Amino acid sequence: MSKPFEPKIVAFVCTYCTYAGADLAGTSRLKYPPNIRMVRLPCTGRISPMFILKALQKGADGVLVSGCHPGDCHFTHGNYHARRRWTVFRALLNFTGIPLERIRFSWISAAEGVKFAELISSLTEDIRKLGPFEQYKAMIHETEAPVSL
Amino acid sequence: MAKIGVFICHCGENIGAKIDCTRLTSAMNDHPGVSVSVEYKYFCSDPGQENVKKAIREHNLTGVVVAACSPRMHEATFRKACAEAGLNPYLCEIANIREQCSWVHTDQDMATEKAIEITRSLIEKVKLNNELQPIEVPVTKRALVIGGGIAGIQAALDIANAGQEVVLVEREPSLGGHMAQLSETFPTLDCSQCIMTPRMVEAAQHPKIRLLTYSEIEQVEGFIGNFKVRIRQKSRYVDMKACTGCGDCIQKCPQKKISDEFDCALGKRPAIYTPFAQAVPNIPVIDKEHCTFFKNGKCKVCQKVCETNAINFEMQDEFLDLEIGAIVVATGFQIQNTAMYGEYGYGKYADVITGLQFERLASASGPTAGKILRPSDGKEPQTIVFIQCAGSRDPSKGVKYCSKICCMYTAKHAMLYAHKVHGGKAHVFYMDIRAAGKGYDEFTRRAIEEDEAAYMRGRVSKVWLENGKLMVRGVDTLLGKPVEIAADMVVLATAITPQPDAREFAKVVGIGCDEYGFYNEAHLKLRPVETATAGIFLAGACQSPKDIPDSVSQASACASKVIGLFSRDQLEREPVIAINNESTCSGCWGCALACPYNAIEKKDILSRSGELIKQVAFINPGLCQGCGTCVTFCRSNSIDLAGFTEKQIFAEVMGL
Numbered sequence: 051m052s053k054p055f056e057p058k059i060v061a062f063v064c065t066y067c068t069y070a071g072a073d074l075a076g077t078s079r080l081k082y083p084p085n086i087r088m089v090r091l092p093c094t095g096r097i098s099p100m101f102i103l104k105a106l107q108k109g110a111d112g113v114l115v116s117g118c119h120p121g122d123c124h125f126t127h128g129n130y131h132a133r134r135r136w137t138v139f140r141a142l143l144n145f146t147g148i149p150l151e152r153i154r155f156s157w158i159s160a161a162e163g164v165k166f167a168e169l170i171s172s173l174t175e176d177i178r179k180l181g182p183f184e185q186y187k188a189m190i191h192e193t194e195a196p197v198s199l
Numbered sequence: 200m201a202k203i204g205v206f207i208c209h210c211g212e213n214i215g216a217k218i219d220c221t222r223l224t225s226a227m228n229d230h231p232g233v234s235v236s237v238e239y240k241y242f243c244s245d246p247g248q249e250n251v252k253k254a255i256r257e258h259n260l261t262g263v264v265v266a267a268c269s270p271r272m273h274e275a276t277f278r279k280a281c282a283e284a285g286l287n288p289y290l291c292e293i294a295n296i297r298e299q300c301s302w303v304h305t306d307q308d309m310a311t312e313k314a315i316e317i318t319r320s321l322i323e324k325v326k327l328n329n330e331l332q333p334i335e336v337p338v339t340k341r342a343l344v345i346g347g348g349i350a351g352i353q354a355a356l357d358i359a360n361a362g363q364e365v366v367l368v369e370r371e372p373s374l375g376g377h378m379a380q381l382s383e384t385f386p387t388l389d390c391s392q393c394i395m396t397p398r399m400v401e402a403a404q405h406p407k408i409r410l411l412t413y414s415e416i417e418q419v420e421g422f423i424g425n426f427k428v429r430i431r432q433k434s435r436y437v438d439m440k441a442c443t444g445c446g447d448c449i450q451k452c453p454q455k456k457i458s459d460e461f462d463c464a465l466g467k468r469p470a471i472y473t474p475f476a477q478a479v480p481n482i483p484v485i486d487k488e489h490c491t492f493f494k495n496g497k498c499k500v501c502q503k504v505c506e507t508n509a510i511n512f513e514m515q516d517e518f519l520d521l522e523i524g525a526i527v528v529a530t531g532f533q534i535q536n537t538a539m540y541g542e543y544g545y546g547k548y549a550d551v552i553t554g555l556q557f558e559r560l561a562s563a564s565g566p567t568a569g570k571i572l573r574p575s576d577g578k579e580p581q582t583i584v585f586i587q588c589a590g591s592r593d594p595s596k597g598v599k600y601c602s603k604i605c606c607m608y609t610a611k612h613a614m615l616y617a618h619k620v621h622g623g624k625a626h627v628f629y630m631d632i633r634a635a636g637k638g639y640d641e642f643t644r645r646a647i648e649e650d651e652a653a654y655m656r657g658r659v660s661k662v663w664l665e666n667g668k669l670m671v672r673g674v675d676t677l678l679g680k681p682v683e684i685a686a687d688m689v690v691l692a693t694a695i696t697p698q699p700d701a702r703e704f705a706k707v708v709g710i711g712c713d714e715y716g717f718y719n720e721a722h723l724k725l726r727p728v729e730t731a732t733a734g735i736f737l738a739g740a741c742q743s744p745k746d747i748p749d750s751v752s753q754a755s756a757c758a759s760k761v762i763g764l765f766s767r768d769q770l771e772r773e774p775v776i777a778i779n780n781e782s783t784c785s786g787c788w789g790c791a792l793a794c795p796y797n798a799i800e801k802k803d804i805l806s807r808s809g810e811l812i813k814q815v816a817f818i819n820p821g822l823c824q825g826c827g828t829c830v831t832f833c834r835s836n837s838i839d840l841a842g843f844t845e846k847q848i849f850a851e852v853m854g855l
Contacts, residue, residue, distance in 0.1 A: 058855075060852065069271075072298065072299050073269045073271060073298040076269070076297065076299055076302040077302070079302055079303070081303055082303055082304075083304075084303075084304040084306065084310055087313070087317065087320070087855045088295070088299055088317075089851055089855075090270070091843055091848070092775060092825055092826055092827050092840070092843060093826040093827055093828065095826050095831065096826065096827030096830060096843060098830075098831045100845075101852065104852050124826075125795055125824060125828070126711070127828070128795070128826045128827075128828045131828045131832070135831065167303070
């Protein structure tokens with residue numbers, strides 16, 4: 051029997067809320083699947099859609115973007131900019147050939163360790179069901195035009 | 200050529216039991232650019248840190264990755280160790296393999312695989328880390344205190360007594376705020392003016408305090424340690440240097456029927472006035488709106504009687520630009536206009552008054568010289584009803600929050616009434632008695648037990664006039680019976696609200712408000728006197744309803760924060776800030792739209808002959824907090840964030 055598919059998920063998170071929430075999940079010894087890889091940033095406002103494309107290009111099967119709840123941003127507005135950017139980017143996903151389900155956007159505060167663990171568990175399951183994200187890699191390979199940085 | 204050192208911590212068994220550290224270490228040893236990779240039981244211990252320092256020196260490392268607990272835990276520890284070994288501290292990164300790996304995963308093989316990837320991605324990032332220097336900004340050692348009530352005075356005195364300069368700004372003609380209006384104070388019943396006025400005088404005479412009354416803040420620019428503040432000194436029409444405060448002008452002013460704000464409209468004042476007898480400074484102002492000369496062009500009686508020629512009708516507002524290092528906002532509160540409760544008849548019946556008006560009636564300096572007399576006919580009320588929560592804790596018509604001080608001042612009012620009107624009867628309608636504080640519950644019990652105030656738990660539905668009596672219909676919910684009382688006077692414990700211009704003022708100063716307009720602290724529990732804007736602090740009821748002891752404590756806390764700030768000549772800040780490449784910047788100002796801190800300034804690029812070539816963005820390093828929102832906004836990719844550059848993040852992703 052072959053090994054079950056283990057998706058790779060890259061998370062772009064802000065250091066003040068979601069990163070701290072993930073730390074809380076750790077100190078609370080909650081359990082979640084080891085498929086997530088966190089990239090720590092000062093604020094979700096720092097996150098460019100290019101990061102998401104880069105992660106998918108590198109071989110991620112799913113991407114998570116998570117920051118402080120609306121109104122709670124350490125930098126007062128960063129998460130609102132991230133949200134607006136996500137709204138625009140979402141409209142472009144079809145054009146780029148990325149299924150919407152591969153990308154998840156959420157708010158997790160520094161106090162929500164349980165929510166973090168639950169989200170990672172359900173996200174991993176959802177991405178596992180979608181299977182490996184081969185189309186994008188194949189598409190990039192075909193055109194031989196890597197995403198310019 | 201990168202020479203990276205990787206240090207893998209077992210954290211006892213915390214990491215070691217779940218992750219195969221030996222496999223992780225050897226995998227990292229094989230990674231390109233890694234000079235040395237070692238494992239150890241506790242890297243945060245002294246010998247552990249020594250190992251890191253030794254490796255830095257021996258291998259001449261250009262970067263360090265410590266795979267251990269969360270960077271929120273020990274990033275500072277390891278960066279300090281690197282600095283001690285001569286490596287720039289910002290060339291050290293932490294791979295979080297405890298909180299986000301060993302503690303949360305059960306499968307050893309997969310956890311180890313994840314730890315390898317996490318560590319690898321940070322090695323790729325650290326290869327691109329730049330040497331950064333903490334940003335040093337100078338500190339102007341002069342504090343601005345906005346608001347001359349008890350909170351502002353306390354903060355100003357504490358800062359000044361520590362030897363630092365203070366500018367104390369008050370928009371009314373005198374210091375004092377609401378506390379000067381009160382009669383006695385709970386729970387000790389000491390006279391408010393007796394304890395307040397000496398403080399006012401002390402503040403006015405303090406060599407380190409510059410007092411600016413009748414002045415308002417026009418503009419605040421800059422950042423912690425380096426604020427630039429513009430203050431408008433409103434024209435008093437009285438020369439402060441020449442005036443001796445003799446009061447002749449006040450006596451002789453023919454206009455005497457102006458409603459007195461200080462007495463809450465219970466008294467009258469002339470057009471040239473000081474708010475109250477003990478005003479500090481004791482120098483009158485001319486109320487331009489009501490002055491006969493300003494209205495009709497004739498009169499000038501005050502000028503004729505003034506022996507020192509202090510009256511000057513030509514006076515103009517003056518502006519003062521000051522350099523300030525720290526700001527204490529102590530702008531206080533207002534009481535809610537209770538006219539929205541038509542059923543209580545406030546504004547309709549003269550003898551339905553607010554708690555603050557009752558304070559003026561009970562005050563020895565008030566319009567009745569301390570006698571409790573009805574505003575309508577000047578008679579002593581034999582029956583009095585106090586209605587608590589007239590606005591507070593009422594989401595439908597009033598405000599949602601508890602105003603905190605009303606339970607206590609109503610008990611005080613009932614006591615003062617019993618002490619002054621012998622044989623009178625006080626009734627109190629309350630929702631709950633909230634008397635948490637030193638000596639507070641004992642105080643309310645005294646009002647009930649010794650001074651025989653009749654407390655009834657219930658609300659009032661209607662107040663109406665019948666045969667010269669104010670009929671109060673309510674309910675006693677403990678007895679489960681409706682109650683009707685024929686009263687001579689009704690006192691409403693109105694809600695405390697923010698100043699009406701609190702929101703606009705927050706924008707001027709650059710701080711945040713909550714849904715009501717009270718100013719936001721940086722953290723309700725752990726940073727209660729700081730705002731989200733560094734260098735600006737909050738004291739008193741502008742942050743939330745507060746009594747005097749709380750306001751004073753908060754003011755002293757603010758002062759200690761300011762003194763702490765002023766104990767240094769330079770401030771050090773994390774160098775995580777955005778930096779703009781001026782050669783590629785097109786000056787579209789998208790960054791300025793994104794920046795929450797107004798850190799983007801316009802900079803002129805001039806040719807050699809001095810002609811303007813273009814305008815570009817300059818990011819003020821003192822204001823920038825390093826969120827990076829502008830970086831992502833920048834169309835020409837000109838801005839980058841030190842410590843989290845595009846290249847670093849892409850490298851980190853590629854390392855995964």
